[in-house]
Amino acid sequence: MNEYILIFRHEDGQKLASPEQLQAWMKQTMDWIGGIAAQNKFSSGTGLPFDEARVVGYKGVVTNGPFGDIKETIGGYIIVKADSIEEAVEFAKGSPVLQGDGNSVEVRKIARNDGLH
């Protein structure tokens, strides 16, 4: 069984959600991940809060947030266990992130420490 990372990409991380929206979104996310965990296919994951975010650029130039030049931001990720990329993609399709127009979930295989990657 392989591990895949599901990276949540938000088109506009600056858009502020109301506390109620955030709470509802949190619940949906937890139900989605809970469904994966109930299949014993969840490895780990976390949300990535936008506050205090920094981007370190060329020659060590530090800017606030992933905002401004970069429009697309990463809001979090989870790592799942799956037999194939197709199975991992099926998991990704359930992500509530995809309810936002322009958002996406990137699915990538985790390189295993087996000397082949």
Next chain:
Amino acid sequence: MAEDIASETFLAAMETWPFKGVPENPTAWLYTVAKNKAKNLLTRDKLFHHKIKPMIGSSAVAGEDTEIDLSAKNIADSQLQMLFTICHPSIPVEAQIGLSLRILCGFGIDEIANAFLTNKETINKRLSRAKEKLRSEKVAIELPPGHEISKRLDAVMTTLYLLFNEGYYSESSDTVLRNDLCLEAMRLTYMLTENQQTNQPAVNALFALMCFHASRFEARKNEHGEMILYHDQDETRWNRELIAKGVYHFHLAASGNSLSKYHLEAGIAYWHTIREDSAEKWESILQLFNQLLMVSYSPVAALNRTYALSKVKGKKAAIAEAEKLDLSNDHYYFTLLGELYADLDKEKAKENFLKALALATTLPDKQLIQAKYLEINKK
């Protein structure tokens, strides 16, 4: 000392009389023997004090030091040290449970065998192998040093958690014994909350969890000792005092930042102490199961989460998720599917109950599934 002499005298009588016959005057015989024994003892004592003790010198243990400290605190400390020794990662967890029962709870080998649904030989072998291992690993009987304590505490909590579950869910038919297992697990966990070093949030969460479950002891058995399911239980027989105790320790568990699986399970158990169904109840239970499964997967938690999901999002949504669970050799899985299908598709419900029946091994489980099947058939 007098008591020792008396019992030794009777022992001598027991050893002598059956072979040499009862003496003419048994009372006089006993007195004489006791008197001689006392004399011997005093002589030995005098000898020890006057001749031997001075020779051993200051390194000798003085009379008062050899007295065993039987204060409540010392007993608790020794039990705690022994608990950590027994729950050493070098021996398998079922041996840890067995040794705890034998050494800390004073259970007999046959009782332990009964609780584990096995025979005395197996238990004897398991325990002596474990003791041998502890000896060869030179595991000291002491509390681990500060930096090690939280890691070792995890192992202790796992053992106590399993000990409690052994009593709560065991298939052994001995109800009294099963309750004893649970109570002993609670006593040892409570002991951990009374020591400053081990009184940690997760320990309080574990104790709260045990209290919430134990509050239903009386209500979950009928007069024939048969299981009564949660929904059919008489709520007035739930132990309110234990629930209150659980709530108290659950509050203590909330200090600190750690969120253990015991916190999550205690949260779920807490909601089950509230009989009335509400949207908030099932939403909370579902979220707790989501988190629990992320921390620690188990088939039981996966099935219970699916049940909670059916309460929040409806049976169809729950069936869709249930069918993704790879648990097709588990009779609980098919029982759950049967229940979810009950109002939606009678044939599918029956089909699932039959699959469950084929997989169930114990009589109570089979009876329960049969009853559900018959109920569907009537509809």
